[in-house]
Amino acid sequence: MDTPLRWSRNLMLAASLAATPAAAQDMAKWRAQAARVEIVRDDWGIAHVTGKTDADAVFGAIYAQAEDDFARVEANYLTALGRTAEAEGKGAIWADLRQRLFVDPAELKAQYAASAPWLRRLMDAWAAGLNFYLATHPGVHAKVLTRFEPWMALSFTEGSIGGDIERISLSELADFYGGVTIAAVPPPQEPGGSNGIAIAPANTANGHALLLINPHTSFYFRSELQMTSGEGLNAYGASTWGQFFIYQGFNAQAGWMHTSSGVDSVDAFAETVIRGKAYFYGKVLRPLIARPVTIAWRQADGTLARRTFTTWATHHGPIVAERGGKWIAQSLMWKPVPALEQSWLRTKASDLEGYLKVAGRQANSSNDTIFADRAGEIAYLHPQFVPVRDNRFDYRGTVEGADPATDWRGLTPLAKLPQAVRPKTGWVYNSNNAPWGAAGADSPREADFPRYMDTAGENPRGLHATALLTGKRDWAPETLMAAAYDRYLPAFGALLPRLAAAYDALPPGDPRRARLAAPIDVLRRWDCRWSAESTATSLAVFWGDALRRDTGALVVTRGAILTPATVDRQLAALDSAIDRLTRDFGRWQVPWGAINRFQRLDDAIQPHFDDAKPSMPVPFVSALYGSLASFGARSYPNTRRYYGTSGNSFVAVVEFGARPRAWAVMAGGQNGTPGTPHFADQIGRYAAGALRRVYFEPADLVGHIERRYRPG
Numbered sequence: 001m002d003t004p005l006r007w008s009r010n011l012m013l014a015a016s017l018a019a020t021p022a023a024a025q026d027m028a029k030w031r032a033q034a035a036r037v038e039i040v041r042d043d044w045g046i047a048h049v050t051g052k053t054d055a056d057a058v059f060g061a062i063y064a065q066a067e068d069d070f071a072r073v074e075a076n077y078l079t080a081l082g083r084t085a086e087a088e089g090k091g092a093i094w095a096d097l098r099q100r101l102f103v104d105p106a107e108l109k110a111q112y113a114a115s116a117p118w119l120r121r122l123m124d125a126w127a128a129g130l131n132f133y134l135a136t137h138p139g140v141h142a143k144v145l146t147r148f149e150p151w152m153a154l155s156f157t158e159g160s161i162g163g164d165i166e167r168i169s170l171s172e173l174a175d176f177y178g179g180v181t182i183a184a185v186p187p188p189q190e191p192g193g194s195n196g197i198a199i200a201p202a203n204t205a206n207g208h209a210l211l212l213i214n215p216h217t218s219f220y221f222r223s224e225l226q227m228t229s230g231e232g233l234n235a236y237g238a239s240t241w242g243q244f245f246i247y248q249g250f251n252a253q254a255g256w257m258h259t260s261s262g263v264d265s266v267d268a269f270a271e272t273v274i275r276g277k278a279y280f281y282g283k284v285l286r287p288l289i290a291r292p293v294t295i296a297w298r299q300a301d302g303t304l305a306r307r308t309f310t311t312w313a314t315h316h317g318p319i320v321a322e323r324g325g326k327w328i329a330q331s332l333m334w335k336p337v338p339a340l341e342q343s344w345l346r347t348k349a350s351d352l353e354g355y356l357k358v359a360g361r362q363a364n365s366s367n368d369t370i371f372a373d374r375a376g377e378i379a380y381l382h383p384q385f386v387p388v389r390d391n392r393f394d395y396r397g398t399v400e401g402a403d404p405a406t407d408w409r410g411l412t413p414l415a416k417l418p419q420a421v422r423p424k425t426g427w428v429y430n431s432n433n434a435p436w437g438a439a440g441a442d443s444p445r446e447a448d449f450p451r452y453m454d455t456a457g458e459n460p461r462g463l464h465a466t467a468l469l470t471g472k473r474d475w476a477p478e479t480l481m482a483a484a485y486d487r488y489l490p491a492f493g494a495l496l497p498r499l500a501a502a503y504d505a506l507p508p509g510d511p512r513r514a515r516l517a518a519p520i521d522v523l524r525r526w527d528c529r530w531s532a533e534s535t536a537t538s539l540a541v542f543w544g545d546a547l548r549r550d551t552g553a554l555v556v557t558r559g560a561i562l563t564p565a566t567v568d569r570q571l572a573a574l575d576s577a578i579d580r581l582t583r584d585f586g587r588w589q590v591p592w593g594a595i596n597r598f599q600r601l602d603d604a605i606q607p608h609f610d611d612a613k614p615s616m617p618v619p620f621v622s623a624l625y626g627s628l629a630s631f632g633a634r635s636y637p638n639t640r641r642y643y644g645t646s647g648n649s650f651v652a653v654v655e656f657g658a659r660p661r662a663w664a665v666m667a668g669g670q671n672g673t674p675g676t677p678h679f680a681d682q683i684g685r686y687a688a689g690a691l692r693r694v695y696f697e698p699a700d701l702v703g704h705i706e707r708r709y710r711p712g
Contacts (some may be wrong), residue, residue, distance in 0.1 A: 030132040033059050033125065034711040041707040042695050045670040045678030048226040054118075055125035057229040058244040062129035063711040065223050065241060066140075069672030070133065072220065073242040074145050075605055080156035081105075085297035086304060087143035093295050093307070094174045094182065100293045101311055101318035102165060102334050103155050112151035115337050122344065123150035126244045129711070136712045157339035159240040159247035160258070160366055161217040164266050164332040172321035172328075177309050194248075195431050195461065195628050196257035196370030197469070197480065198378040203426035204475045206657075211255040211372040212484055213237065213248050213652040216623060216630045219607070219645055219667040222247065226696070227347075235347040236662070236696055238650040245344045250654045250662065252696075253350040254373035259430045262456020263383050265333060265365040267408075269316040269401030270326040279314050279327070280402040289313040316401055329401060331408065333385045338363035352377040352421070359384050362411050368430045374656040380420040380428040380438035382453070386412040391450040418444035418453055427469045431628070433462035440470055458556040460491045460626030477655050481663065483628070484651060485689035487529035487619075490626035491554055492540050494561035496523050499543075499574065502567040512571055519578055519588065530627065532593025532619040539588060541621055542577035554624065561626075584640040593617030596633055596642045598687055600668045600680050609636055609643040618644060618687045629689060651691060663691035 036052040037060035047064035051057035066073055078084040082099030085092035112123060127148040134142060145152075171184040197212040204210055215222070215238060222238040227246065237249015248257050271279040278285040294308045312319040316329035333339075338361040349355040351373050365385035372378045387408035393399050399406040418435040420428050423442035430438055434454040436446045446454075467490075468483050503520045506513050519539055526536035547565050548554065550573060555562045565573065581588040585595070599615035601608065609615075623630035630647030652664035665685045671678040685692060695701045 026131070027135065030128050030135070031712060033128060034063075034132060037063075037711055039064050039707075039709055039711065040701060040705055042701060043704045043706050044681065044692065045676075045706065046224050046226070046695075048228070048695070048701065050228045052230050053121075054229045054231045054233050055121040057227045057233055058122050058125040059129040059132075060711055061225055061227050061239070062126050062242075062244050063133050064225065065239070066130055066133040066137075068223055068670055069220070069241060069603075070137075070140055070142075071603065072605065072672060073130070074142055076156060076240065076242040077148075077152060078144055081152060082295070083144055085295060087298060089299070090297045090305075093297055094170045094178070096295050096297075097177060097293060097309060097311075098168050098170060098173055098320070099165060100295065101168075101313075101320070101330075102332075104291075105151070108154045108336060109149075109151045111154055111337050116341075119337070119341060119344075120150065122244060123153045123340075126150065126153050132711060153244070154336035154340060156240075156243060157336050157343055158364070158366070159243055159245075159343060160260065161215075161221060164365055167266050167332075168320045168330055172323075176319070176322050176327075177311070194257070194259040195429070195465065195484070196259050196368075197429040197465065197483070198257075198370045198372040198380075198427065199469075199475045199480065200372075200378045200422075200426040201376040203473045206476065206655075207376075209372040209374070209376050209378060209656045210475055210477065210480050211250065211257060211370070211654045211656070212480055213250075213255070213257045213650065213654070213664075214484055214628070214648065215248055215258070215650055216632075216647050217649045219649055220672065222650060222666075224650065224664065224666055224670060233348055236694065237652065238666075243343075246347050247343070248650070249347070249652075250656075250660060251347065251350070252374075252660055253656070254352075254355065254371065255654045255656070255660075256346060256349075256355065257370040258367035259370065260432050261366055261368045261383050262432065262434060262454045263366070263368075263386055264395050264452040264455050265383060265385055265387065267316075267331045267387075267389075267395050268320075268398040269314070269329045269331065269406065270323065270398045271314050271316070271319070271329050271401040273327045281315070282402065282404050286314070288319075314401065316407075323398065326401075328398060331387075333363065333365035335361075335363045335385075351375055352379055356381075356414065359414060362414070368432075368435070370428055370430055372654070372656060374658075374660075376656075377422055378426075378428050379422070380430060380435060380443075382417040382419055382435060384411075384414060384417070386417060386453065388412050389450070389452055391452070395452050396455055418449055420444060425470075426473070429462075429465045429469060431459060431461035431465055431623075432456060433459045437462060437466055440466065458559065459623075460489075460554070460556060460561055461623055461628055463556065463559065463561070464488060464490050464626045464628055477653050477661065477663065480653050481689070481691055484653070485620065485629045487531065488626070489528050489530060489540070489621065491544065491561050492526075492625060493528040495544075495554075495563060496526070496528065496540065498563075499570050500524055502570050505567070506571075512575075516571065516574055516578075519574060522589075530592065530619055530621050532596075532617045533591050535589045535591055537592035537619075537621065538581065538590045538595055539574075539577060541592070541625070542581055543574050544625060546573035546576040546580075548624070584635075592621075593619060594641075596621070596631065597644070598631075598667075598683050599643050600683065602674050603672045607643075607645050609639050609641075611639050611641050615641070615643070616683050616687050620648075620689075623647065648686070651689075652694070653691060660696055662694035662696055664694050665689075665691045 049060040082096040130148040195214040226236040235246040237246040321328040362384040369381040420439035423439035425440040597615035620629040632646035633642035633644040
C-alpha cells in the first residue's frame with residue numbers, strides 16, 4: 001500500500017514535472033499506463049506483473065526490473081548502444097566503437113518507425129516504464145541514460161551472455177582504427193553456456209513432459225520475473241536485465257531453454273584493399289563504404305571528450321582488423337527487428353508447431369534450444385540463422401573476400417538444420433556441445449551436414465548428461481533436480497587412473513614415490529564425486545587447474561577425455577597442487593567447502609571478495625570437469641579462497657501437467673541493493689541445490705505475497 005509520505009513525494013515530483021507541458025503530458029500518460037498494471041512481490045521478492053495489454057505488462061516488468069537493479073539495466077544498454085565510455089571513461093572507447101560498427105542510432109530509429117504497430121507499442125511501453133521509474137525515483141541517478149527512447153530496445157534483442165559482436169578482437173580493432181596497442185583480453189577460464197534437458201512423457205513417472213532450465217552465466221546477469229496480460233501472455237523465467245521478454249522460461253503450455261551454440265554463424269573475410277579506397281571482388285574493384293562514428297568518453301573532471309572515427313566496410317561487413325596486409329571484414333547477424341519479434345513471440349507459443357512458426361524469422365544466431373510442451377512434445381533445435389556456405393572453405397578461419405565463392409548464399413532452411421524433434425529415445429539435451437548426441441540414437445548425424453554446423457565438439461558435461469539420460473524411464477521433477485546436481489566428475493573419472501598409472505610406473509628409488517604416496521592414495525580411493533567435505537575434490541581440482549595452466553585444455557575426442565600433458569607433467573601438476581594447497585591453507589588435506597565459496601559483498605557490477613568477510617561454502621565445481629552444476633570460481637590477488645562469479649545462475653525444473661508446476665533457485669537474490677531482504681536470501685538454497693517452489697498460478701501466491709502495488 002502507498003503511504004501518505006510516498007504520495008506526497010510523488011505529488012511534489014509531478015508538480016515539478018508539470019513546469020513544462022511536454023513533461024506533464026508524459027507524466028499523465030505514464031500514470032495512466034501504470035494504473036493498468038499490478039505488481040505482486042512474492043516472499044522471495046520476485047515480481048509477478050499483470051497488465052491489461054501486452055504493452056502494459058512490458059511497462060510493469062521493466063519498471064520492476066529497474067526497482068530491483070537499475071544499475072544493471074543501464075549498464076546493459078550502455079554496452080548495447082556503444083556508450084559505456086560516457087560512464088566509465090577512455091578505457092571503454094574500443095568496446096564502444098566495436099558496438100557502433102553495427103549499432104547506428106539513425107538506422108535503429110528508422111527501423112523502429114517501420115516496425116509493426118504491435119512491436120512499436122511494446123518498445124514504447126518499455127521506454128515509458130523506465131522513464132516513469134526515473135521520474136518517480138529522484139534518488140536514483142542514471143550515469144548516462146537519463147531518458148530512454150523506444151528505438152533503443154532494438155540495440156539489445158537477443159539476451160545471451162555475450163553477443164556475436166564480442167567475438168571481434170578489441171586489440172586488433174584498436175590497432176586498426178587507433179594505431180594503439182591494448183592488451184588482448186584472455187579467454188575466460190570457465191566455459192560460458194548452459195545445460196538444457198527435456199524429457200518426454202513416455203520416460204516420466206506420471207506421464208508429463210519435464211524441462212530443465214540451467215543457464216551458466218555471470219552471476220546477477222538476469223532477473224526472475226513473471227509477465228501476464230489480458231492478451232494471452234503468461235510467461236515466467238529469466239529475463240536479461242533491461243529486456244522486456246522472458247529469455248529462458250515457460251508459459252502455461254510450453255517451455256524453452258537456450259544454450260550457447262557451437263554453430264559457425266560469424267565469419268571473417270580478408271579483403272584486398274587498394275589505396276584505402278576500394279577492394280577487389282573477383283576482378284572488379286568496389287568502393288569501400290565509409291561511415292563516421294563519434295565516440296564520447298567521460299574525463300576525470302566529469303566533462304565529455306569526443307573523437308570521430310572514419311569506419312570502413314565492404315559488402316561482407318565492417319572492417320575490424322588488418323592481418324598480413326589485408327583488411328578483415330566481419331559478417332554476422334544484424335537483424336534487430338526480426339530478432340526482437342522472435343524473442344517476444346516465442347514467449348507466447350503454446351506448442352512446438354507455434355514455436356517453430358516463430359523460429360521462421362531466423363533471427364537466432366547463437367542459441368540452441370531445448371523445448372518441451374504440455375502435449376508431450378520435446379525437441380532440440382539448432383540456431384536458425386545459419387548462412388549457406390561453400391563447404392570447400394574452412395570458415396573457422398579467415399576466408400578470401402575477393403573470391404565470390406566464399407560469399408554467404410542466403411540462410412539454411414529450418415528443415416535442413418540439425419534437429420531432434422520427438423525423438424524415440426524420449427529425451428533431448430544440450431550442454432554447449434555438438435548436436436550429434438542431442439537425443440542419443442535419434443540424434444542428427446554429423447555426416448549429413450556441412451562442417452560449419454558445429455565447431456564445439458563434445459565436452460565432459462555432454463558425456464555426463466548422456467550417461468544420466470540413457471535408458472532411464474522413471475523421471476520425476478525430483479529426480480531431474482537431482483540429476484542437475486549429480487556429483488560425478490567425468491573428467492577426473494577418466495584422468496585420475498592415468499595419473500595413478502604414471503605414479504605406479506615410477507622407478508622404486510624415485511623420490512616422488514614417497515612424496516606423492518599419500519595424495520595418490522586419497523585420489524585412488526575417491527569416487528570422483530564432489531562434496532563440501534571432500535579433501536579429494538580440493539586436491540583433484542587444484543591438480544586439474546595446474547594441468548590446464550600448463551597445457552591449456554582438457555580434450556574430449558571420440559567420447560574419451562584426454563589431456564595433452566606428459567607423464568612427468570601430470571606428476572609435476574600434482575606436486576604443484578600440493579604446494580599451493582599447503583602454502584595457502586597450511587596443509588593439502590583441505591575440505592573443498594573451506595576453499596570454494598559464494599560471497600556477495602555489495603552491488604558492484606565488477607565483483608570483489610574478502611577472505612575476512614562472511615561467505616558460504618559451495619560443493620559443486622567448474623563445468624570444465626563435467627559437473628552439470630557449474631560454479632566458476634578462482635582466487636583473487638587478495639584472497640586464498642576461490643570465489644564464484646559464474647556458472648549456475650538460474651536453475652529451474654518445470655513439469656507440464658494440466659497446469660505447470662515449477663521449482664527454481666537463483667544466485668544470490670532478486671534485488672541488487674545491499675541490505676534489502678532479497679539481496680542474498682537465496683545463497684543457502686543455491687549452494688545446496690535446494691530449489692524453491694515457483695508461484696506460477698494465482699492460487700500458488702496465496703500466503704506468499706509480500707507486497708501488492710502499482711508502478712509509481
